[in-house]
Amino acid sequence: MWKEFKEFALRGNVIDLAVGVIIGAAFGKIVTALVNDIIMPIIGLFMGGLNLSNLAFQIGNAVIKWGDFLQAVIDFVIIALVVFLMVRGMNRLYRKEPEKAATLTTKECPRCFTAIPLKATRCPNCTSEL
Numbered sequence: 001m002w003k004e005f006k007e008f009a010l011r012g013n014v015i016d017l018a019v020g021v022i023i024g025a026a027f028g029k030i031v032t033a034l035v036n037d038i039i040m041p042i043i044g045l046f047m048g049g050l051n052l053s054n055l056a057f058q059i060g061n062a063v064i065k066w067g068d069f070l071q072a073v074i075d076f077v078i079i080a081l082v083v084f085l086m087v088r089g090m091n092r093l094y095r096k097e098p099e100k101a102a103t104l105t106t107k108e109c110p111r112c113f114t115a116i117p118l119k120a121t122r123c124p125n126c127t128s129e130l
Helices: 002-009 012-046 066-093
Strands: 057-059 062-064 104-107 115-117
Touching: 012 066
Parallel strands: none
Antiparallel strands: 057 062, 104 115
16 A cells, blocks of 8 residues: 555656645745735725725624625636736647648638648539639
């Protein structure tokens, strides 16, 4: 059992996942600092000096801190946006180049969508002119 656990724990996927979690936690702290220390004061400035984290109301003995909730929603939106932009950037880096036109030997008929030779002037299937 120990040998199987060692093989599982030291497999590449598990180590990659651990590194991802650690980097993600550190990244989360950076984004939280960005939101709390830079973005939210600017939003508060435009809202007349309002500090969103202090917004709350009380129902009986319960204190509803809706400002903290709003802060968490803004944190999530910013993190999601940054992750989206990172994934989009990575996809652009690894995007496959389209095939070159010189290597193609067929084209698609615009009417029936069948493959026909490049030099054809009429589709052999639907007889439309190309």
